Amino acid sequence: MTKIFDVLRGLYVRGPRVLRAAASPLAALLPPGMKFGRTYADWRARIDRAAHDPQFAHEQHIASLRALLAKAHRGSPFYRAMIDDAFGAGFDAASFTLDDLRRLPVIDKRCLLQAGEAAFAVPRGQLDRVVTNGSNAEQPFAFFLDKDRSPREMSFVYDVWSRAGYCERSARASLLGFRLPGNEAATHTWDPALRELRLAVYPMTTEDVVTYLDEIDRRQIRFIRGYPSAIELLCRGMRRIGRTPKLSIRGILPISEPLHDHQRALISDVLGDVSFAVFYGLSEKVAFAAEVPGENGLYEFNPLYGVTELLDNDGRPVTEVGAEGRIVGTGFLSTGMPFIRYDTGDFGTLVERPTPQNGQRLRIRALAPRRKPHFLISACGQRIVSVNMTPKDPALFHGIAEFQYYQDTPGEVAIRYILDREGSLADIERLHAYLSQQCRGSLNFRHEAVSRIACGSGGKRAFIDQRLDVLRYGSSHG
Structure with a gap:
């Protein structure tokens, strides 16, 4: 029965708008314990214990690895062949070790696409099909996840968010979509079950920012979740109109994109003393890391x-x-x-x-996702980590509403920019000069005025529009 309810919770979170609209009023009446369920509570307890008990964490780590290998060997023809090839017909998952794991080959998307349903360890009906967006010359990737995964997944996410004071009863504003699915004309909507105010990322006019702040104030929201690029835009809008929420924002909950130092600095400059609950995760659910408190950019994997x-x-x-x-x-x-x-x-x-x-x-x-790489490529083929040369001082961005790096040639980088109402050419020239000095001639910058910084279909706005294959080039520096 618990598994059935876990599937239903995931169906609500990921389901169509019509389903959520019908179920939301009833779900909103449920106490948090029933809304999140026993699986979620059990996993939160395990995560908390593991954080304070290294021996427990180590034992759980090994036990989960052995259970996974046993399941894969038993149920998946693709993995059974791989495991038998490495260990022979007498494979025993009960004695499997971390050193043994290294005897198996590293696989990638191509391997799994070729394997097809032979990679499944359970019947197809127990799985959801998921497709990631293609980017940077990568094709979209279709794979399958457990239908009942949502409570487990949210236990890790809420554990990180709790570091900023967020809990199951907290309300949040979310900036996740270019527009709101199913209601293209709307700029915002409220989900009472999730206590989530959903805000459209585009076009985010001055009028939109005023409306968003009105809604945040009305619902007494103190946490903002979303793409860092979208939260940055919202904060720039707040600065433009000289207004912030009446209740101070306690926490920023970034997802799906790297949080750059200049974004962190801008958000803090606008919102004041705010906590950032940053984590790294993947659509394929293979790894999860949280930023270590007080150590910006240092990630610890769970x-x-x-x-x-x-x-x-x-x-x-x-x-x-x-x-x-x-x-x-x-x-x-x-x-x-x-x-x-x-x-x-x-x-x-x-x-x-x-x-x-x-x-x-x-x-x-220096965690850098390939889908939205942090890297620029110098003329000599070295990778340069962009955060090492991006200014942290918000004053250096005075007059600039938005900017983005674009690269399709090693050593050459365009700074695409939009000025704000008070901006002038001198503002972008100041940033241009700073960047040229920081990279010491390894990159040649040019600036290019644009009417809009392009977003992906989901509203994500890449800090670097990198058209080069960074895997072809050497280690990073800067």
Whole structure:
């Protein structure tokens, strides 16, 4: 029965607007314990215990890995062949170790697409089909996740959000969509069940910002969730009209995009002393990391969510602190279509290796997703991490409403920009000069006025519109 309700909770969150509209009034009357369910509560307790008990975290990590391998070997022809090829016909998941995991090959999207339903460890009817958006010359990727995953997934997300004071009873404003699905003319809508005020990212005119603030005040909202680029736009709008919410915003809950230092600085400058609850996750549910409190840009991977490896170009574990590697994940959250040693295409720099003593918690910096890379490419083919040269001082952005880097040639970068009402050419020239000085001649900048910074279909606005394949170029610096 618990599993059935978990499926229904996921159906509400991910279901069509008509279904949510019909169910929302009733769901809003439920107390948080019933709304989130026993699975969610149990996982929150496990996550909390693991955070304070490294031995428990280590034991759960190994037990979950063994359970995953047993399920994959038993139910998936694709993984059974892979495991038998590595370990022989006498494979015993009960004695499987982290060292054994490295005997299996690293797989990618192409492998899983070729495997098709042979990668499933459960019947197709127990799974949801999910399709990621293609970007940066990547094709969309279709895969399958457990229907009952939502309470488990939200337990990890709410654990991170709780660090900013957010709880199951909190209301939030959400900036997630270019427009509101099913109601293109609307700029905002309220979901009473989730206590969520949904705000359209585009066009976000001055009038829209006034309306959004009115709604935030009316509902006494103190948390803002959404794409960092969209939250940045909202804060720029607040600055433009000289108004902020009547109740101070307590927490910013960024999702789906990297949070850049200049965005963090701008949001803090507009909203004051606000907490940022930042996490890294993937649509495929193979890895989950939270930013370490007080350590901007330092991420710690949760061992209850999966095994996360950092591998060099030859597929060996990165062991040197400060060395870069690619992130390979083995996920525990959704196991109906297992992801075992899955190459995410993302990068990171090693800070601390996972060990039994630290509860198998890998720590990395310079986390850069390939889908929206942080990297610019110099003329000599080196990757330059953009956050190392982007100004943190909000004053350097005076007069600039929006900007974005665009690159399709190594060493050449266009700064696409939109000035605000008080801006002038001198403002973009000031930013241009700063960037040229920071990169010491490794990049040639030009500035290009545009009428709009393009967003993706979901409202995401890439900080770098990178048209080069960053995997072809060398390690990052800057």
